[in-house]
Amino acid sequence: MQIADTAERVRDRLKGINLYLIGMMGSGKTTVGRELASTIGYGFCDTDAVIEKVAGQSINDIFKSEGEQAFRELESKVLGELSAYTRLAIATGGGIVLRRENWSYLQQGLVVWLDVPVEILLSRLAGDITRPLLQVPDPAGELQTRLAQRQRLYAQADLRITVTHEETPAQIAARIIETIPTVLKPPINPEN
Numbered sequence: 001m002q003i004a005d006t007a008e009r010v011r012d013r014l015k016g017i018n019l020y021l022i023g024m025m026g027s028g029k030t031t032v033g034r035e036l037a038s039t040i041g042y043g044f045c046d047t048d049a050v051i052e053k054v055a056g057q058s059i060n061d062i063f064k065s066e067g068e069q070a071f072r073e074l075e076s077k078v079l080g081e082l083s084a085y086t087r088l089a090i091a092t093g094g095g096i097v098l099r100r101e102n103w104s105y106l107q108q109g110l111v112v113w114l115d116v117p118v119e120i121l122l123s124r125l126a127g128d129i130t131r132p133l134l135q136v137p138d139p140a141g142e143l144q145t146r147l148a149q150r151q152r153l154y155a156q157a158d159l160r161i162t163v164t165h166e167e168t169p170a171q172i173a174a175r176i177i178e179t180i181p182t183v184l185k186p187p188i189n190p191e192n
């Protein structure tokens with residue numbers, strides 16, 4: 001079946017609930033999230049982008065001037081506000097899973113973990129200067145440590161999409177759409 005047909009069926013079965021993408025920095029939440037939204041006919045939002053807009057500064061500058069704690073507070077506020085909408089694919093920040101209160105919002109939708117090995121994250125983020133937590137002498141070690149701290153939290157997702165080799169964002173979005181029915185309640189069929 002064509003992905004467009006599958007996407008239409010999945011969209012109907014979702015009944016408007018939001019899709020939340022979680023995972024490490026560089027796992028593709030923003031890139032795949034945008035593709036997922038357009039394929040399934042949802043709107044797209046990115047908590048990091050909304051934070052930068054409301055704060056009027058880059059994430060780097062927020063971390064520098066206010067610190068990580070202030071960023072996390074803003075992040076929870078933005079997540080809470082976005083979760084009031086429906087029919088959205090929402091790319092979150094890599095640390096969204098750290099706060100319990102964030103899960104009260106995430107759990108209202110369907111949570112998708114993009115599980116990408118550190119080697120791929122590193123190759124994607126080599127030379128990146130927009131992620132404050134990676135501006136350290138040993139970004140590989142930093143990613144390993146943070147993944148170890150967060151792994152069990154990411155694992156609370158409804159859906160785990162493991163990326164073992166490079167696939168295009170469109171291929172990953174298609175894989176998400178094809179896998180969503182496995183975690184939804186089966187449709188009611190009165191003839192059975």
Ligand SMILES: Nc1ncnc2c1ncn2[C@@H]1O[C@H](COP(=O)(O)OP(=O)(O)OP(=O)(O)O)[C@@H](O)[C@H]1O
Nearest residue numbers: 024025026027028029030031093094124167168169
């Ligand atoms: N499937 C993919 N194949 C190749 N490159 C990708 C893929 N997904 C994302 N990328 C690239 O990896 C980089 C990071 O992707 P992206 O910004 O979507 O990650 P993220 O999970 O949103 O990260 P963050 O948590 O920091 O917001 C970007 O340069 C993007 O173009």
Ligand SMILES: O=C(O)C1=C[C@@H](O)[C@@H](O)[C@H](O)C1
Nearest residue numbers: 025048092093094095131132
């Ligand atoms: O993994 C993280 O803690 C982060 C990921 C990014 O999305 C941004 O939210 C910020 O750089 C922090």
Ligand SMILES: [Mg+2]
Nearest residue numbers: 029030048091
């Ligand atoms: Mg992102």
